[in-house]
Amino acid sequence: MLTDDTITDPPPTTDPDLRRFVEQSTSMTGFATYDLYGTGMAQLYLDTARHQVGGAARFKAFLDAWQQSSDGDGTAALTPVDREIARAVTYLWYTGAWPRLAPAAHAALRREMPNTEFVASASSYPEGLVWRAFAGHPAGAKPPGFGTWAEEPPELPTEEEIREELLAVAVEDPSVETAAKATTYAATAFAADLPGDGVPAHLLPGVRLSRGMTPSAVPAAAPQPGTRTEEASE
Template sequence: MTVPAVTKEVEDFVDLCVPLTGFAAFDLYATGMAERYLETARNQVGPTAFAEFRAAWAVAVAERGGPRDLSPTHLEVARAITYLWLTGAWPRLAPAAHAALRRQMANEEFVVAPEAYVEGLVWRTFHGHPAGAKPPGFGTWAVPPPPQPTTAALRQGLGLDEELVCRTGLTAEVALDAVPAHLLPGHRASRAIPPSAVPTAAARSDAPEEHA
């Protein structure tokens, strides 16, 4: 069996998604969805606007910045791509970003492909598995999950500089419940809500109000 070569465009996309998702490039490639997600993001955002986002995010990463260095529209694109990797679904964009991007398609959430749900990175964040797929071995329910990695361990695993600090407005490492909603890929919903039904993240406090 011949494994298709990874194009430079897919490679660049994965490299830019490492700091967005917090997962190493190995994990992103292992989903088998990198090329599909690149195609989805480019089609949903538009080729020109997507190229502008990639350039802006590349500059932010190179200058050791973070999401707060992006414009509101680019920040919404970053959130959507992160949500895509985590859940396998492209989310509904904030109305202001949807308008700014001049998107011609309906602003609705959709699952990219059946396998995208199975390969969602969200399952790995709590060492779980998607319902009906990738079940763990017999008796593994009795084994405690590994502890949460420290920030230093995450940086080492991602190959990031020890001095790298993303300017998110948080002065120190905090608990998940203390992270502002607009910095998360989606609402902190109960486990009873399937990924496809999770609403979009709360609007930024500095985002313009939507008028009817």
């Protein structure tokens, strides 16, 4: 018989940091812990992230910083390196691949491996959250079933429905801290309008000019020191 504890508790593990990693990933991905555990990739992603940033101690420091930013001023309080790690972890959950880091972050972390994008495992691709985000399925894996092509796909949720769902997760999910609820799931976080000239081109809706390049080539979350170029006077 299934109980509430059956579906809310994580799978058995000897890694004491796994639960915290998944809990912190809810605010990075927008998915509940139930969904993240359901991918079966949590331990693999934790191990991957630890290895890529230089070990368990450095990744724990990132989780500490992320939790403080969730309780305070948001991602603006993160250092450029921690912001880049957050981008990479989110990318990992959504695509199943670890992205190429910004060169400055790669250097600051003193990474002793090639700074290239790679897929975490053969199973991580079909478990990417990107497929769930638009109610699709990965090409070549997890087919929806015979004849389903004839059915209309579900309509995308409205902003109000997304807001209500996130607020419901914040109330029902015991892993979400009270302070994090106030910042990550607050209704005001979804009501503010962004200035059109202040949104990077690769984040705007519509046809994406960068579709022909690898995702890791899209500008990173933070500008890198010393990389700003001045326009030629001629």
